[in-house]
């Protein structure tokens with residue numbers, strides 16, 4: 001069997017499995033579990049029709065639907081069908097290779113059995129893909145990303161060098177340019193690449209910061225991601241934390257006191273903190289930069305994509321995102337809000353000449369092309385080319401443009417967060433942040449109680465009761481004073497942090513599911529706290 005046959009067999013196997021489950025006339029329009037409307041699935045057109053519509057590289061993609069529905073027992077997964085067709089097409093491009101051995105039927109049978117067991121094991125998870133999962137920062141990858149990733153896995157390209165990932169390196173360069181454009185940076189006037197995570201992307205940013213500002217301190221707020229101090233320790237760079245205000249934003253007075261000491265080389269500015277989506281006032285920090293001369297690293301791992309919807313944000317956050325192009329480096333995680341499978345972070349530098357810090361020789365690679373190998377501008381060696389392919393394909397379907405379907409999805413989550421915040425504010429059993437509504441799409445609230453300990457215990461009980469009802473929230477520890485400013489003076493409350501409830505409403509579907517989410521929350525809350 002040649003390679004092409006092998007591909008076709010795999011494609012056929014995919015089709016067979018698909019039809020075995022749904023029948024050969026499987027109709028891809030199915031009733032939705034959507035609470036308000038009956039959604040038509042985004043993969044409504046038959047695959048043959050999709051094929052004729054298939055856009056060339058230069059064609060504009062068809063407008064993408066705002067909402068997508070994850071597979072469930074009711075809704076068939078579009079990915080196997082999409083994949084089978086594309087896999088065949090990919091196989092055709094390698095059709096002239098000599099035959100290799102096919103998998104033995106017994107091996108295929110064992111594989112099917114092992115996959116059954118795998119599926120069984122994977123059931124031991126929270127349903128991250130479902131709108132009733134509204135806890136941590138977990139957003140399902142778009143089906144186009146899953147399909148493109150799986151398709152590329154047949155090649156398994158390595159974007160370290162063009163020797164290992166020719167097409168996928170080009171796709172990475174294009175996809176990263178799309179991300180940079182979102183922040184107002186155009187090729188070739190920036191340097192950037194994908195990373196395996198936001199942590200590695202931040203590591204590269206702080207590593208470059210340390211090269212540029214040797215011996216100087218890095219500072220970030222107490223609400224900056226915990227990895228910044230750890231990364232700094234790994235890099236042997238001095239790191240200090242400065243206070244956050246009652247909105248979780250870096251306290252500008254505290255920051256300026258540090259800057260006045262004259263030894264701060266870099267400020268980490270978080271646009272979308274992990275705990276509550278707070279947005280540090282980047283615009284104000286840019287003003288401070290003119291006086292104190294430091295680098296700005298914008299950690300927008302979570303919030304970066306909100307740059308596309310300034311009109312949906314309140315004034316301070318809007319101003320911060322508007323200033324993002326002034327940052328010296330930006331991190332954004334396509335595997336958070338960008339609809340990608342894990343393994344997709346992104347680091348961008350405003351000054352492409354920082355590429356000099358990465359300069360190295362590789363005695364094993366970099367031979368097949370004089371073009372830039374991404375390993376030459378990256379600290380990691382092997383990287384998943386499939387991650388780049390998935391991101392590129394997602395951008396084809398959902399371009400990163402204001403007013404586009406991708407931006408509309410973000411705005412829907414943001415509206416859901418504002419809606420949840422106002423419902424909580426009207427419920428006497430809850431205490432929302434005293435500073436007001438969330439800045440992005442993460443809502444935090446404490447449960448009223450006679451003491452901090454009681455509030456914390458109640459939060460845990462409500463959290464558990466919600467989970468029993470399939471509504472998955474998260475817990476977070478935050479200063480009590482952010483909910484009750486007067487409590488700062490109450491000496492009897494020795495514990496500084498209180499356990500609160502937290503909900504990350506990052507799926508577009510959360511907006512339409514909010515009534516259902518609220519209903520489940522109310523029932524759980526009534527069970528645990530009474531009226």
Ligand SMILES: Cc1ncc(COP(=O)(O)O)c(C=O)c1O
Nearest residue numbers: 197198199225272274299301302
């Ligand atoms: C603001 C921020 N920075 C960095 C990170 C780390 O990113 P990753 O989990 O991709 O390593 C996170 C993760 O939640 C984050 O929220």
